[in-house]
Amino acid sequence: xxxxxxxxxxxxxxxxxxxxxxxxxxxxxxxxxxxxxxxxxxxxxxxxxxxxxxxxxxxxxxxxxxxxxxxxxxxxxxxxxxxxxxxxxxxxxxxxxxxxxxxxxxxxxxxxxxxxxxxxxxxxxxxxxxxxxxxxxxxxxxxxxxxxxxxxxxxxxxxxxxxxxxxxxxxxxxxxxxxxxxxxxxxxxxxxxxxxxxxxxxxxxxxxxxxxxxxxxxxxxxxxxxxxxxxxxxxxxxxxxxxxxxxxxxxxxxxxxxxxxxxxxxxxxxxxxxxxxxxxxxxxxxxxxxxxxxxxxxxxxxxxxxxxxxxxxxxxxxxxxxxxxxxxxxxxxxxxxxxxxxxxxxxxxxxxxxxxxxxxxxxxxxxxxxxxxxxxxxxxxxxxxxxxxxxxxxxxxxxxxxxxxxxxxxxxxxxxxxxx
Amino acid sequence: xxxxxxxxxxxxxxxxxxxxxxxxxxxxxxxxxxxxxxxxxxxxxxxxxxxxxxxxxxxxxxxxxxxxxxxxxxxxxxxxxxxxxxxxxxxxxxxxxxxxxxxxxxxxxxxxxxxxxxxxxxxxxxxxxxxxxxxxxxxxxxxxxx
Numbered sequence: 001x002x003x004x005x006x007x008x009x010x011x012x013x014x015x016x017x018x019x020x021x022x023x024x025x026x027x028x029x030x031x032x033x034x035x036x037x038x039x040x041x042x043x044x045x046x047x048x049x050x051x052x053x054x055x056x057x058x059x060x061x062x063x064x065x066x067x068x069x070x071x072x073x074x075x076x077x078x079x080x081x082x083x084x085x086x087x088x089x090x091x092x093x094x095x096x097x098x099x100x101x102x103x104x105x106x107x108x109x110x111x112x113x114x115x116x117x118x119x120x121x122x123x124x125x126x127x128x129x130x131x132x133x134x135x136x137x138x139x140x141x142x143x144x145x146x147x148x149x150x151x152x153x154x155x156x157x158x159x160x161x162x163x164x165x166x167x168x169x170x171x172x173x174x175x176x177x178x179x180x181x182x183x184x185x186x187x188x189x190x191x192x193x194x195x196x197x198x199x200x201x202x203x204x205x206x207x208x209x210x211x212x213x214x215x216x217x218x219x220x221x222x223x224x225x226x227x228x229x230x231x232x233x234x235x236x237x238x239x240x241x242x243x244x245x246x247x248x249x250x251x252x253x254x255x256x257x258x259x260x261x262x263x264x265x266x267x268x269x270x271x272x273x274x275x276x277x278x279x280x281x282x283x284x285x286x287x288x289x290x291x292x293x294x295x296x297x298x299x300x301x302x303x304x305x306x307x308x309x310x311x312x313x314x315x316x317x318x319x320x321x322x323x324x325x326x327x328x329x330x331x332x333x334x335x336x337x338x339x340x341x342x343x344x345x346x347x348x349x350x351x352x353x354x355x356x357x358x359x360x361x362x363x364x365x366x367x368x369x370x371x372x373x374x375x376x377x378x379x380x381x382x383x384x385x386x387x388x389x390x391x392x393x394x395x396x397x398x399x400x401x402x403x404x405x406x407x408x409x410x411x412x413x414x415x416x417x418x419x420x
Numbered sequence: 421x422x423x424x425x426x427x428x429x430x431x432x433x434x435x436x437x438x439x440x441x442x443x444x445x446x447x448x449x450x451x452x453x454x455x456x457x458x459x460x461x462x463x464x465x466x467x468x469x470x471x472x473x474x475x476x477x478x479x480x481x482x483x484x485x486x487x488x489x490x491x492x493x494x495x496x497x498x499x500x501x502x503x504x505x506x507x508x509x510x511x512x513x514x515x516x517x518x519x520x521x522x523x524x525x526x527x528x529x530x531x532x533x534x535x536x537x538x539x540x541x542x543x544x545x546x547x548x549x550x551x552x553x554x555x556x557x558x559x560x561x562x563x564x565x566x
Binding site for chain 1: 473474475476478479480481482483484485486487492494497498502503513515517518519520521522536541555
């Protein structure tokens, strides 16, 4: 059977574990640069705060109801996510980490035991070990486990755990799931399905195969087959190797300065190259892009350029020089930029890249240098050693004005406990 | 009686194309072998001693002197294992209203109490009206000696 374990309001729950003043209060977490609401507790939901709402638009609501606002603290969320996944791996050898706060598990129980009991054990264990509340949905397929999880989260009686395994309630659970909430059904298909009178997951399950295949391809048919209880979407236990590595951010404030853009591009390239080396890959192409702020009035401009890396490289200096020359080609001084990014493509395992015909010694020394840089940064924290001198503070730096301490990853930021 | 020496090239490859060599033959010894080689173990790692369950272990900094009798001083770092069982007498971090506190957890006549380890402070009885929750058991206190 498949269990889908999903953390409740994950980012807010992480904040709550370490800050007792947040218990029982409405809490929201904002996206990069404190732009939009990306997580909210049930108390914040009850106030009518919508997912994705721009923070400045609900300033009055926040003030009036004493909503607690946090910037995103990805170091904390990443560490807590790893702890949750570690707990889950006690229950199975087949775990698919689906996102930062969600995982599919293949689970088994003895003939006399119930899946609901196992679900409660998982929920209890994760809560005790990490402090993070989760919901568990269980069924024969991934798509049905998602359905079960939807109701586990919402039903008071389920109290966070629902098994639809051989359950008499399965049809009811499907009938009570709006079709747009079905895993794999996007907004475009939702509109089409509604036009044809398909409103719920149950309607979709009972649609004829041919009809589904004609309108939603075999991918849609797979979803429908899974709703009927036949597994066709396998667990992805080892994530597929990435085809692209992108690092991009929106800036703290808009800037027209080439120096600022170069500093940002240098930072993003260094991050992307780190990721590249961690996966033992080399890149064959570098793409640079820059954008003005779409949401502000005024002249708009965005452009990107892709340059070949030959021979393929995983070296920060080489990739950055290319990124800089790309930036120089698309940069126009008359615009205020709000976002930039670097994408590495044409990825191949570094060991398979053809040997260099010249500068081989140089490259070998560089390879050892990069390995040393990565090792030092791994040991002493990010950016202990940087390749080159660039302004690390500037308008381009992403803002996290209300970020909580990084309780689990920085000694200087651990919680204080009163002995009084 | 000496065993016959079979040259490696004469041995049939075990699997696939690559000839598998035992690891110890992969490097050619020069000089004298270390007499300790057969006894190599990992060096002692203090982190393994302090952290039994990494996923459930957290660190906090103590502010105040109410636990000095238990060997926990102002400014100490404490190790908390959330997975460890809390019993009568355990030292715990608890959430008391809007604050984390470190106390000794006692069960007296079936009722929970939070005890300090310093006579200058009073024990707190946990009643049904107390907004209280055990966060985890304190397993170590680390004092920096000056």
